[in-house]
Amino acid sequence: xxxxxxxxxxxxxxxxxxxxxxxxxxxxxxxxxxxxxxxxxxxxxxxxxxxxxxxxxxxxxxxxxxxxxxxxxxxxxxxxxxxxxxxxxxxxxxxxxxxxxxxxxxxxxxxxxxxxxxxxxxxxxxxxxxxxxxxxxxxxxxxxxxxxxxxxxxxxxxxxxxxxxxxxxxxxxxxxxxxxxxxxxxxxxxxxxxxxxxxxxxxxxxxxxxxxxxxxxxxxxxxxxxxxxxxxxxxxxxxxxxxxxxxxxxxxxxxxxxxxxxxxxxxxxxxxxxxxxxxxxxxxxxxxxxxxxxxxxxxxxxxxxxxxxxxxxxxxxxxxxxxxxxxxxxxxxxxxxxxxxxxxxxxxxxxxxxxxxxxxxxxxxxxxxxxxxxxxxxxxxxxxxxxxxxxxxx
Amino acid sequence: xxxxxxxxxxxxxxxxxxxxxxxxxxxxxxxxxxxxxxxxxxxxxxxxxxxxxxxxxxxxxxxxxxxxxxxxxxxxxxxxxxxxxxxxxxxxxxxxxxxxxxxxxxxxxxxxxxxxxxxxxxxx
Numbered sequence: 001x002x003x004x005x006x007x008x009x010x011x012x013x014x015x016x017x018x019x020x021x022x023x024x025x026x027x028x029x030x031x032x033x034x035x036x037x038x039x040x041x042x043x044x045x046x047x048x049x050x051x052x053x054x055x056x057x058x059x060x061x062x063x064x065x066x067x068x069x070x071x072x073x074x075x076x077x078x079x080x081x082x083x084x085x086x087x088x089x090x091x092x093x094x095x096x097x098x099x100x101x102x103x104x105x106x107x108x109x110x111x112x113x114x115x116x117x118x119x120x121x122x123x124x125x126x127x128x129x130x131x132x133x134x135x136x137x138x139x140x141x142x143x144x145x146x147x148x149x150x151x152x153x154x155x156x157x158x159x160x161x162x163x164x165x166x167x168x169x170x171x172x173x174x175x176x177x178x179x180x181x182x183x184x185x186x187x188x189x190x191x192x193x194x195x196x197x198x199x200x201x202x203x204x205x206x207x208x209x210x211x212x213x214x215x216x217x218x219x220x221x222x223x224x225x226x227x228x229x230x231x232x233x234x235x236x237x238x239x240x241x242x243x244x245x246x247x248x249x250x251x252x253x254x255x256x257x258x259x260x261x262x263x264x265x266x267x268x269x270x271x272x273x274x275x276x277x278x279x280x281x282x283x284x285x286x287x288x289x290x291x292x293x294x295x296x297x298x299x300x301x302x303x304x305x306x307x308x309x310x311x312x313x314x315x316x317x318x319x320x321x322x323x324x325x326x327x328x329x330x331x332x333x334x335x336x337x338x339x340x341x342x343x344x345x346x347x348x349x350x351x352x353x354x355x356x357x358x359x360x361x362x363x364x365x366x367x368x369x370x371x372x373x374x375x376x377x378x379x380x381x382x383x384x385x386x387x388x389x390x391x392x393x394x
Numbered sequence: 395x396x397x398x399x400x401x402x403x404x405x406x407x408x409x410x411x412x413x414x415x416x417x418x419x420x421x422x423x424x425x426x427x428x429x430x431x432x433x434x435x436x437x438x439x440x441x442x443x444x445x446x447x448x449x450x451x452x453x454x455x456x457x458x459x460x461x462x463x464x465x466x467x468x469x470x471x472x473x474x475x476x477x478x479x480x481x482x483x484x485x486x487x488x489x490x491x492x493x494x495x496x497x498x499x500x501x502x503x504x505x506x507x508x509x510x511x512x513x514x515x516x517x518x
Contacts, residue, residue, distance in 0.1 A: 106482060106502075153504040154396050156481040 002031065004203075006122030009052045011094035014101075014157060017059055020119065020147050026059035027051070033058075052091075095120070096211050097157045103172040104155050111146040112175045118143055120207075121200050131193050132182065169212075173221050173277065176204045180225050184232075185379070198229055216271050219264050220278030226261035227284035230254040241388075242381040246293040258288045276312040279304055298327035315341045319349055331359040347376035351386060363393050395478045395516045397436065397505035398485040402498050404472030406444075421495035429477065429488060436515055440473035472498065476505075478516055 006027060013023035030051045044050040102115040114132075117123045123131075129139035149155065160168040183197030205222040212218050234248040265285040268278045283304045290296040305321035318341055326334035335356045343349035354369030370390035374383060409415075429435045444463035451458055463470060475492065479485040482504070489500045505512050 104482075106486070152506075153502075154481045156483050158481075158483070160483075 003122035003200075005048050005051050006031070007098070007120045007207075008048060008091055008095060009055050010119050010122075011098040012052050012091055013055055013059060014098060015094050016056060017063075018157070020150060022059050022062070023055075024119070026055040026062065029058040030055035092211055093159070095207070096159045099172055099208070099211075100159055100168060101150060101155060101157050103168070103175050104150070105168070105171055106153065106155060107146055107149065109175070109178070111142055111149075112171065113178055114139060114142050115146050116175050116204070117179065117200065121204060123200065127193070127196075131197050169215060169217070172208065173217060176201050176208065177221060177225075177277075179204065180228075184228065195232075198225070198232070201225060202229060216268050216273045217275040217277050219268055220275055220281050223261045223264035223268070223281035224277050224284060226257045226264070227281060227288055230257035230261065230288065236381070240381060242385045244385070245287065250291060250293075253288070261285065262288060274307065274311070276308060279308045279311075283308075296327070298324050302328055315343050316346070319343060319346075319352060323352060326356060326359075331356040335360070345376065347373045347382065347386075349373075350376060351389075354386075354389065358389075358393065367393050395480060396485075396507065397512050397515055398477050398479055398482075399501075399503045399505065400475045400477060400485075400489055400492055401501040401503070402440075402472040402474065402492075402496055403469050403501055404498055405469055406467070418496055425491055425495040428491070429475075434477045434479060434484075434488060436476040436478055436518075438473070438475035441471060444470045476515075 009027045009030065010020075010023050013026055014020055017023055017026075033054055034047075034051060038044075038047075099116065099120055102119055103112045107115070110132075114128055117128050117131075118125065125140050125143060126136050128143075129136040132139070134142075159165075179197055180201035183194045183199075183201060185194070202222070202225050205218075205225050208215075208218045209222045230253050231245075231248060233254070234250070234252045235243055237243050261281065262285050265278070265281050268274075268281070283301055286297050286300050286304070301324040302321065305317065305324055309317050309321060319338055322334040322337040322341075325337060335353070338349065338353060338356070341349065350369050350373035354366045354373060357363075357366035357369055367390055370386050370393075374386050374390075377383060377386075410418075426435065426438070444466075447463045449460045449462070449464045451460075477485060477488055479488065482502070485502050485504075489502045493500045507513075
């Protein structure tokens with residue numbers, strides 16, 4: 001509850017005070033007071049409203065203490081506004097403003113991610129530093145610089161116009177998906193922290209879906225994350241090793257997440273405004289439908305990859321499509337497709353190639369491809385799986 | 395309102411053809427007319443190449459001149475425009491139009507607000 005209310009309160013206070021540092025500090029104050037008082041007094045009727053009002057008063061007090069003349073003007077206005085209840089529609093607008101400001105294209109991607117987690121997500125600086133495996137002072141500096149740029153370059157606190165909305169929304173969705181993938185990447189960093197990142201990304205995804213229900217790609221991203229997350233517990237063996245989709249225990253997939261993700265995918269299909277996230281979600285929905293790997297509707301998956309390639313062509317998408325083609329037309333057809341892709345630096349390219357060669361009985365070439373793949377990744381779980389596959393050839 | 399410096403980032407290399415330059419001059423003129431009409435233009439200028447630059451620095455109380463730019467780079471400041479805009483998004487929208495006219499990267503950088511000259515420029 002703290003994190004959710006944190007983002008809402010910061011969003012409202014940034015609008016009122018026009019300054020992120022003032023807003024953050026005041027919200028921090030309000031939470032400290034809540035922790036002190038609530039155990040004795042019990043929860044107030046509206047905890048969220050209490051936090052916002054208390055934070056607003058804390059900020060006014062602070063400005064009064066440090067007050068310059070201009071601030072006193074602002075104070076008069078604010079004190080006037082201080083009694084207004086935080087109206088729900090206005091709070092939602094503020095949350096959207098905050099999200100778009102944190103993900104402004106003039107900020108570097110790493111700064112967008114850090115700011116979004118800090119201000120919208122309510123994570124602490126040490127938590128974000130741990131999640132991204134950077135020293136805490138580095139993360140603190142990254143956040144401070146980003147906030148200084150927002151202030152000094154006057155990045156507006158505003159939801160973009162209709163003409164910019166789609167481009168800007170893409171940046172927001174990319175930030176959320178990046179947080180999710182950072183959490184999903186196996187076996188680097190603290191596992192608990194990583195699981196929390198996925199949960200946080202999904203929470204941000206839900207918030208966006210709630211704030212922008214008319215945007216199909218917002219829904220697509222949420223569905224994609226839910227469907228991928230549903231397989232999390234089966235993706236790692238007890239010894240920490242990576243378990244591929246075909247070998248996962250499907251009885252342990254999270255049916256609740258799958259049902260939610262599939263319902264959103266169906267909604268997107270009815271709307272028929274496809275985009276990359278929606279199509280990736282649909283591909284994952286097809287996997288979720290198969291009770292065992294052999295029952296997978298690979299033709300449907302190839303068709304979805306064709307659609308994805310048409311609107312978002314990339315060699316990595318083509319590589320994934322080839323994996324599906326191997327299941328429909330056989331490994332030889334897939335091998336012919338991937339050899340032209342020019343993905344020599346990508347470990348999965350070599351891993352997939354090795355697998356296709358193995359299925360074609362070309363063991364010596366397969367072993368060499370596994371060797372090459374091993375030189376392209378440092379991830380322990382991935383390396384382990386590649387080594388096991390190579391050993392199995394002998 | 396806030397002042398922003400729009401800098402034209404010019405690569406070192408041979409001068410483009412006269413036809414190309416004529417088109418750029420024309421497009422820049424159209425852009426300048428538009429931004430002046432909108433009241434956002436403050437000042438602009440195009441610069442001679444870095445080879446025409448002289449650097450002055452104080453050395454033990456004495457001014458020492460050196461030929462050429464302060465740092466040799468692959469890129470240099472080819473020209474600039476100072477504009478006023480309500481926020482960064484508005485400044486970026488002008489920069490986008492400028493980059494379309496000049497076909498070179500445009501760096502957008504905010505002025506510090508404190509200087510008296512900046513306030514005067516904003517009030518004009």
